[in-house]
Amino acid sequence: MSDPSPHPTAEAPALPPVRYRVSGMDCAKDAAQIERAAQGAGVASDAVKVSAATHVMTLRASEADLPAIEAAVSATGYGFERIAEGEDAAPAHQDPAYRRALWIVVVLNLGYGVVEMVGGFWAGSQALLADALDFIGDGAITFLGLLAIGWSLAWRARSAMIQGVFLGVLGLGVIATTVWRAFAGTPPEAGLMGLFGLIALAVNVAAVLPLLRFRKGDANMRAVWLFSRNDAIGNAAVVVAAGLVWWLGSAWPDLIVALAIAGLFLHSSWSIIRDARADLRER
Numbered sequence: 292m293s294d295p296s297p298h299p300t301a302e303a304p305a306l307p308p309v310r311y312r313v314s315g316m317d318c319a320k321d322a323a324q325i326e327r328a329a330q331g332a333g334v335a336s337d338a339v340k341v342s343a344a345t346h347v348m349t350l351r352a353s354e355a356d357l358p359a360i361e362a363a364v365s366a367t368g369y370g371f372e373r374i375a376e377g378e379d380a381a382p383a384h385q386d387p388a389y390r391r392a393l394w395i396v397v398v399l400n401l402g403y404g405v406v407e408m409v410g411g412f413w414a415g416s417q418a419l420l421a422d423a424l425d426f427i428g429d430g431a432i433t434f435l436g437l438l439a440i441g442w443s444l445a446w447r448a449r450s451a452m453i454q455g456v457f458l459g460v461l462g463l464g465v466i467a468t469t470v471w472r473a474f475a476g477t478p479p480e481a482g483l484m485g486l487f488g489l490i491a492l493a494v495n496v497a498a499v500l501p502l503l504r505f506r507k508g509d510a511n512m513r514a515v516w517l518f519s520r521n522d523a524i525g526n527a528a529v530v531v532a533a534g535l536v537w538w539l540g541s542a543w544p545d546l547i548v549a550l551a552i553a554g555l556f557l558h559s560s561w562s563i564i565r566d567a568r569a570d571l572r573e574r
Contacts, residue, residue, distance in 0.1 A: 310349050310374040311374060333356065397437065399498045400522070407487055407491055410423075414479045414483035421548075452567040459564075461556050479545050485529075
C-alpha cells in the first residue's frame with residue numbers, strides 16, 4: 292500500500308494594504324527609520340514601505356496587529372493619519388490650503404517689498420534695503436514654488452535648487468553693497484528705520500503663520516518656509532539695529548545687521564541646495 296501524498300498547503304490570502312499620511316518627515320533617512328520601527332513591531336520588511344516623495348506609509352497587516360504597529364511607529368515622533376480606503380493620498384504640497392498660504396506669502400511679500408525698498412532709500416538704511424530685497428526675492432521665489440506644485444518631485448527639486456542659488460547670489464550682493472556703504476555711508480534715520488522694520492515684522496508674521504503646518508516636506512516646501520522664516524528674523528534684527536543707531540548715533544549697527552541678513556541668506560541657500568540634491572538623488 293503506497294503512502295498517500297501530502298496535501299498542498301493553501302496559501303494565506305494576501306492582506307489588503309493600509310495607508311497612512313506621515314507628517315514631520317524630511318527625507319529618505321526618515322522614511323527608513325519609520326520602516327525599521329514597523330519591522331520592529333513584527334511587520335515583514337517587504338510588507339511596509341514609506342515614500343519620501345509622497346509622505347505615505349503603506350503596510351500589509353491584519354487589523355488586530357495595527358494598534359501595536361501604530362504605537363511603534365508613533366514612538367518615532369512623526370505624525371500618522373490613516374487614509375480611508377478610496378481616499379486620495381495626495382502629497383502635502385498639493386493641499387489646497389498650501390496653495391492659499393503661498394498666495395498670501397506672494398501678495399504680502401511683493402507688496403511690502405516695494406514699500407520697504409522706498410523706505411530704505413528714504414531712511415538711508417542698508418539693513419532696510421537688504422530686508423526689502425529679501426521680501427521681493429521671497430515673493431518671487433514663492434511664486435515659482437506655486438507654479439511648481441503640480442510638477443514631479445525631480446522638477447520640484449530643480450525648482451528648489453534655483454531658489455537656493457538665487458538666495459546665495461542675493462546674499463553675496465548684500466555683502467558687496469554693505470562693504471561699499473561702510474566706507475561711504477552716514478548714519479540712517481533711526482526713526483524711519485524702526486518704523487518700517489516694525490511694519491515689516493508684522494507683515495512677515497502674517498505671512499509665516501499660514502506656512503507653519505507646511506514647514507516639513509520636500510525640498511521645495513522647505514525652501515518656501517526658509518525664505519519666510521528668514522524675513523521674520525531679519526525684520527526683528529532691523530528693529531534692534533534701529534534702536535542701536537538711535538542710541539549710538541552710528542551707522543555700524545545698520546551695516547552689521549545687513550551683513551547678518553546676508554549671512555542668513557547664504558546659510559539658507561546651502562540648506563535649500565543640499566535638500567534639493569537629496570531629493571534628486573532619491574529620484
